[in-house]
Amino acid sequence: MTTQHIGKAVENVETYMRTRTGPEPDVCATAVVEDGLKCRIQSPDGRFVYTDMPEEVGGTATCNSPGWLMRAAIASCDATLLAMRAARCGIDLDSIAVRVDAMSDGRGMFLDEGISPGSSEMRVSFDIRAKNAPREEIQELVDWVIAHAPVGKDISQAVDISYSLKTE
Structure with missing residues (x-):
């Protein structure tokens, strides 16, 4: 896909978004434990990804962990949005790489x-x-991406999460 094609597509989405009036449901992700700690996360259209945990905590380390997948989501969201914004602004970029690392305490x-x-x-x-x-x-x-990237905003703004339980 060319930069011009992406820029035009983003322009069309901007026009459409101006007709919107508020939030709508996003595509649901459903995780199913398949084997040990390995999960298949599937979208309603049938696409999926897998996660697993390191061997030290009982996983098989055959896939990335959920925490890594969260960092990957931030990185890919920022990289994608940056490419879209650059195309929309008519800026040709040679390469984009976004790295996300974190500090955590596994004891928690x-x-x-x-x-x-x-x-x-x-x-x-x-x-x-x-x-x-x-x-x-x-x-x-970059400043525009930081202000507009939805995955990073969900995390930095600590989006409210509600929980429910079904046992049948």
């Missing part, structure tokens, strides 16, 4: 000692190459 997942089971911090770094775009223009793209 296994011990009742008041230690948070989640990440205590995440770092996102952008590596963008463009022969024909100055650094300031690239920085504007």
Whole structure:
């Protein structure tokens, strides 16, 4: 897909979004434990990904962990949105790489000692190459992505989560 094609598609979506009035349900993800700690996460249209846990906690380490998948979601969301925004602005980028790493304390997942089971911090770094775009223009793209990337916003704004239980 060319930069021009992506830019036009984003322009069309922007026009459509101006007719919207509020939030709508996103596509549901359903995780099913298949074997030990290996999960198949499926969308309603049949696409899926897998997760597993390291051998040290009883998994088989055949797939990435859910925590890694969350970091991957941030990285791919930011990279994709950056490519879309650059195309929309008519900026040709040679390469985009987004790296997300985090700090966490595994004791929080296994011990009742008041230690948070989640990440205590995440770092996102952008590596963008463009022969024909100055650094300031690239920085504007990155700033826009930081303000608009939905996956990162869900995490940084601590989106409300409600839980329910079905046993039948």
